[in-house]
Amino acid sequence: MANAVQDIQIRHLSRRFTRADGQTVTALDDLSVTIKAGEFVCLVGPSGCGKTTLLQMLAGLLRQSSGEIEAQGKPVLRPGPERGVVFQKDSVFPWMRVIDNVEYGLKCRGVSKGERRERALHYLERVGLMQVAQAWPKELSGGMLKRVAIATVFANGAEILMLDEPFGALDYVTRHQLHDVLLDLWLDGEGGRRRTVIFVTHDVDEALILADRILVFHSGRMVEDLAVTLPKPRSADDLVLPELVNHRHRLLQHMGLIRPAAAKPGQ
Amino acid sequence: MSLTTMPVRDGGARRVTRALRFDPMAWLGILLLLLVWELAACLLPPAILPAPLGVVRRLCSEFLSAPDLSYFGLANASLLGSMTYTAENVLLAMIVGAAFAIPLGLVTARQELIRAVIDPVMMTVGTVPILILAPFLLIWFGVGRASAVLLVTFYVIVVVYVAAQRAAENIAPVFEDYAATLGASPRAVLRDILIPATIPEILGGLRIALAGAWGLEAVSELLGAQQGIGKIIEVLAGATDAQGIMAALLLLGLVATVCDGCAAWAIHRLTRWKSSTPVAGA
């Protein structure tokens, strides 16, 4: 049974931007939602609907215009190692070797050399990158860089993991391999506890395969909150199961790809 | 809070316009600089460091005519006249240098053999300060406009050659190929791809060359000339007139800064398509 204190509480959260031309954009509009500890949540929505903005506020990288965020019982004011982020763009430090990148967060917190090396190697092995531990990031492919970023946040012991369209630029096969890696890591968190994962994507199928819960956004507002009960791991074949077909239909409707009038039976 | 990236997270285009627009904070910086200067001037004897106000006054009073200076037999005894002479030389050198260097740089970026011949010369010349040529030019061409203009021209050639070559080299080949698949003729590729795509970097090179040109022109005049702002500085240095030197330097610095600012503005206008980095994460 998850502890309510461990949950992420978001209350009336808004964020506005002023563009260079003076126009005000509401990137996120009065969002209230609770994300339970250990949940795997996917945020989906079309480009520009405020997913990155929300994630950055959860990470403490961006200040909200109004509203509150509470994670693990404390208001989120600044970034911290308990909330790891895998960024949309490549964020692996090019001037550190792969292994040093994975160790970085631990080093910042003064973990001893031997211990952090051990942890880093463990997670590098989990993401299947043992053989490139000593390589420079420029020698790695895009998918490998994402794996380094994932290993880094897991090695850092983050209880809450946020990923911003991490696999958006990857090919089909690599993407599915990384889904498996991610689920594998999520399923056995520290001390047998599952970690909380918040996963941003604009790919409906990706969300259906990964999520326990799907939050749909449109123009800065949350328009749907779907629970996915099918047990995990799921594969691409499961997308034809009735539950996922129904969810898929609703999601596509929200994205404007299926007009309600032309809707197929179901639901 | 300092290193937060929040204020910066608004795309490149905006950052550029903001840099060009005047920031009140920038004026505070100028004010601080003047304050430090004024304070230092209070502590040091005026023969070493004159106060800013005196320097500005001197600049104004000798701007159009400087009777003190005409005793030294200077042709254009006013600061304006001398500055004009210096500026003419710099402009001439920029034009001649660019006319040589741009075609050469563009061609060598595509013609390996020509490049292999010219690069070693440019590299060798490029690693030594061009200033080394000044005494030679003074002997070969005598004291006068020619040797000063030539010195600056050489400098402009080296800088702009490298910039033009880099520019042509850095165009992703995909653009040329793409245009070719759309049916563009070689001439159209030159007009629509090579020239527009290389202009930003070439202009950047010209801007760097311009910035360095003022100092070279001035030092050439210091070494031997009948007129120019450098000549004025030399004459005043002989008289250990710190205030006069600083007035001349201030004028030179202002002209150089204004020219640099104009160049930056022109580059910004001509390359607006380039600085449009998308909004982060959108």
Next chain:
Amino acid sequence: MKPLSPSRRRAIGLIVLLCLAAIWQLLSMIYPAEAQPGEPMIAGWQVIFTKTLLSLSDYWQGGLGVRSVAEGASRGYAAACLTLIVNSAITLARVLGGLAIGTLLGMIGGLAVSWSSWGRRIVNLPMQFLRTLPLLAMVPLFQLWFGTNLFGQIAFTAYGVSVIVFAGTVNAVANIPAIFIDNARSLGASQSQIYRSVILPGILPGMRSTILLALGTAWSAVLGAEYLGAQSGLGYIIVYAQQFAYLDRMFLVALVILVFAAVFYTLFDRATRKLLAWAPQTSRREIAR
């Protein structure tokens, strides 16, 4: 067109330089005009490495057991070589001293100012002005302030270098992609840890070209100071010879400077290349600059 291999390019470069030397020799033979009686406008290599080199002993002022020409000794290779060595050492001391002090000050200042975006905005305009203020025109001012001694020349060089390095550092910090700083912060790095592990390595690629520029500036500054008032150094010998139109001596000393400058440049280039092994190549082609 197929690109030439690096070794091929290097070979052509060497041939070109040798050709230039040969053309010089040819010119000296077909154009025997003299700037002064006995002083050819264009001196052939056989003259430069014998008579010209010997004549440099005129600038030896005695000491180290080698008597100067002024003391009645005849010209000799020992005095000539000592002239070159001692004056090279003086010039190099000025270049390196100015470069080291200027780089240190400029970098510390740049990093300090970059600590906050306020600092960056405040220094922006004054920095632009100081950077565009023509350095070489300031030689007389610095001589007025510090005199024509070693300290004054190093101060002048250090000033020129520090202005460039300062501006380069501020720019380099501003150009570090925000995502690296965000990443470090979200992994739990403190402000000072970010400075050490993100800002310092992150500015290195930008600093490389800045310091190469500063190297060139240091040479210019030292040459300018030596042309205009210093009483020693390679540049001083050049202007001193210029007053008597001794073109061959000027040429020989200029060659020495050229060799030093090229060696410095190459050494620095090599050293930084190693330090930046991690940095992705920006240019499509590996160029030696």
